[in-house]
Amino acid sequence: MNDLIREGYLYKETDKKGRRLLSLTDKEYKPLFEDLSNLDKKILKEENKNLKEDNAYLNQEIQVQKQHADTLLSEKTDLVISNSELNAKVQELEVRIAKLEERVAVQGDRIMKLENIFYKNGISKEKLEEVIEENEKKD
Numbered sequence: 271m272n273d274l275i276r277e278g279y280l281y282k283e284t285d286k287k288g289r290r291l292l293s294l295t296d297k298e299y300k301p302l303f304e305d306l307s308n309l310d311k312k313i314l315k316e317e318n319k320n321l322k323e324d325n326a327y328l329n330q331e332i333q334v335q336k337q338h339a340d341t342l343l344s345e346k347t348d349l350v351i352s353n354s355e356l357n358a359k360v361q362e363l364e365v366r367i368a369k370l371e372e373r374v375a376v377q378g379d380r381i382m383k384l385e386n387i388f389y390k391n392g393i394s395k396e397k398l399e400e401v402i403e404e405n406e407k408k409d
Contacts, residue, residue, distance in 0.1 A: 271292070277297075278295055278297045279294065279297055279299070280293070280295065385398065
């Protein structure tokens with residue numbers, strides 16, 4: 271505060287009760303760069319240049335990351351499509367497997383019925399096995 275009073279930016283006075291009162295003077299403030307040395311100006315100029323370079327680099331990095339995100343989104347879309355196609359094929363195979371299992375079950379029932387017919391007509395299990403083996407040799 272004393273520096274501001276000495277430089278003429280503030281005016282100090284006391285009121286009737288002895289309290290200090292500060293008020294602004296009409297003196298204009300000097301611009302920041304007016305009081306700086308050439309070294310300070312050089313440092314600020316270098317810092318400004320570095321910040322601009324950092325900004326350019328970050329903008330470039332943003333573009334790279336956006337491209338990467340676009341690529342990932344495209345790959346995700348391709349994977350979703352591929353996944354949908356695979357799911358459709360899996361469902362198709364599951365239907366085919368179910369149909370084959372059903373046919374196997376029907377064939378198994380028919381074989382059991384045929385075996386029962388042979389057993390009821392007096393053909394033993396061993397004889398039936400012999401007939402099957404002879405038939406396989408002929409084929």
